[in-house]
Amino acid sequence: MIRRPIPRWLVVLLGILGVFSLLAVYGGLSYRQSLVNEKQKVIPGLQAFGDGVTRMTAPQGSEETPKPSMLVTDLRATYWRLFLGTGLGVVLSVVVGIAMGAYRWIAAPLAPIISFLAKIPPTAMLPIYFVLVGSDQTMFTTMVALGIFFTMAQSVYQSIVNDVKDEAIDKAYTLGASDPEIVYEVIWKQVLPPILDNIRLQIGPAMIFLLAAEMLVGAEGMGYRIRMESRVLNMSIVYIYLCILGFTGLIGDWCLLWLRKKLCPWYDR
Amino acid sequence: MTKKHWIFVCLFGAAFAGCEPSNKSTPNSTGSGTAGTSSAKPATFTLAWSEYPSWSVFGVADEIGLLNKEAGKLGELEKKWNVDIVLKGVDYDTCLQMYGSNTADAVCITNMDTLGPATDRASVAILPTSTSVGADACIAVGVNDLEGLKGKTTRGLERSVSQYAFERILIKKGLNPKDYPFSNMDPGAAASALQTGDSNVQSIMVWNPFVMQTLRDQPKSKKLFDSSEIPEEIIDMVVVGKDSLAKEGGKAFASCIVETFYAINQRMADPKTADKTLVAIGANFSSLGLEDMKQVVQQTRFYKSPEEALKLLSSEEFRTKTMPAVAEFCVEHKIVEKKPSIGFDSADSQVNFDTSFLQAATSGK
């Protein structure tokens, strides 16, 4: 029977089994590759991962001018860019999305443009962004922000159109609301959960976009490192970086879910 | 817990356990499958090439029927050597990855980039195809000389021939590379940044076709120096994995590649076919036209005959100065952890410049 409930212990057991199976499959692949070439680094074994971690975490620079390790440098660069870029993109798109949802004369000229640009994959627009915002370090912020702006402004606007009924606004007026109060007390409060969900959905694209940009023009950061190291086939480092990115996404997801539960207790009822 | 649940668990485990043997039986694209007698079915070998003047030759060879890039189909020369060569035209970085992961038997690669994969996969350089004499250049906007470049960041692909050439030329001019910061940027992106007048990018070190395009499309740009100052240091070559070469038909594969390369070179030398061939190569290299290609082959000097190639490989300069210097650079920039052993006709070296196929090609004439 479809959707027949299974006991909790079985869920946990199968989950653990899944993870171990993945590790086993990886181990098998790694072993098979080392039959082809015993020094292979493409599907590295434990030893190679150990070496990779050592290299990543070793301090760099000379004795007189020590520099932080590769990992620290890259994480710092990437997360800062990701944080700033996503933050800027979210703020911009929420402001524009709400303005569009609140005022028809703002939505009328913007909606067609934004829904068109939202359909274009941001990575394909990278060269245009290079021309528009240059290629220095602050560019990454702008890139990520612009990359998520269109899709997100579009969905914020759509949520307002769908979730904030005319009745809710008219009623607020009958309860003595001013225009700013309608925006903050009715529209903002109503669409906060979809906004948080949207941020959650945009973490992935933001990372893709940042990494693509870093691969092309970065001189540090995770995208830069992944390109450089995969060029010389230090895949152990590449895989660890990919895992870090995966966990970043997961943790970001959890944080935003938690935030939604805290800020919008009504939403899940 | 019921019986049914345990059945689930077992099935689940079995499904994954089942993956293991099936993985092993997956056909390996390195062509190890054909171990039969040589006269029967030809062995399959893969050559990964990327668009570059002396490597796009292999794209042309496929077009005119000397080789057939598809598996299971043979071109003229493939029939002659009874070997099935699969040509994979991909990005340069992908070439490196395919070769390093044993997904390609041979690869078009520069002498410098060979050292990385060679530390893990013993490699045999069978054919130098060309050398850069101007194809790699430092181009700047608003900077007129090396004195002015001091302290300004040059953008280009780190840990590549660009950075190598940049530092080598500075040293050769008696300057200290530490005074000239070099920072990573994709060559295509760097060229477009310079062309669009991005104020953050004043100087770039890139290769062709970006050198040519930038000088043409950015009137304010000025070439500060190029690889003609370090001739025969950046060598484009074809490298075969030692494991692949040792396979049944491996030598025929190498010989076939060498013969294909010189066959196209002959067509370039013959006045009747010269322009046509150049245009065909241009079509396989960033869609460049005839005039551009004429300039490109000036800056990327082909080793047109086995004799020219042998001359390079036997030169004292290349053997005792260039290659050790390249290896030194790779260690310094952490491209390799440890210098691989480099040898000439010495089978045990991790990088072995094997002249036997070139020798055979001379005597074959």
Next chain:
Amino acid sequence: MHALEIRNLSHWYGTRRILNKVNLTIAPGQIVALVGPSGCGKSTLLRAILGTDPPSEGEVLAEGRLVTEPNRDVGIVYQNYSLYEFLSAEENVAFGLKLDKTSLISRFIALPAYLRKRREHLQMARDFLKKVGLEAAMGHYPAELSGGMRQRVAIAQAFILQPKIVLLDEPFGALDEATREDLQLMLLRFYQENLKAKQRGERPQYTIIIVTHELNEAIYVADRVIGLSRFHTEGSQGAMVVYDRPCPVFHPDDPKDLSKFVEQREELRSAVFDPNYVKHHSKYVSFWDELSNDALAVAAMNSR
């Protein structure tokens, strides 16, 4: 002063005239039922009173003040969109106090003062909720309330600001029979409060226009029934008020005596809902005349 005055109100959609010179005055403390065939323009009239859709001609005055856009003078309870789902029951009721009595900026810059006021507002909201029988559900979100509870909260939300008049748009349409009767009784209790206020010489608090398609409900909860219809001699020019008469007032504790409805329901059926019953539109528009003629009777009724 009238709670609501509608003067010569006409409305067109394109070239089609929906409402034709509607005139209506409602006194404070009246509970007026508005009935009419579907499509007769009840919603249009309601939106004109609310101010969301101002009339093409004529004007609406709430206690003498011209209504041009929705404001705190005219309250509304919708059938479906009744509450703000992101606010708990008590916050929903206090919402109007928050919006009307404090400003957005003061909530941020004068936070302590606002929080003090907020406590008062929530207390007022809780008191009102107690009055409509919802003390158990005050902290619940709308999604956790039944349909009937939600409408009680919505009514409390509308009345707590003491607007000049409150519009109830098919408020009990989606409720089951028993819940519906409970809420009707609640309106009857409001009416009793109105009468007591009048006796004390105060302005009665609950002035209501209730739109309903249930004639029994109209007669039961209201003290006055208004029929809007285009079935009259000038019907091609749009709907007019074709029925405006007082109706019996029930005390919440009275038994619901259906025999009292029959006669008036039949009258309404023919006067408002029968397309073949041709008459002048003012034939049954006699509320104010009957009121002055029958002042004694009304006074007697009021004194119960």
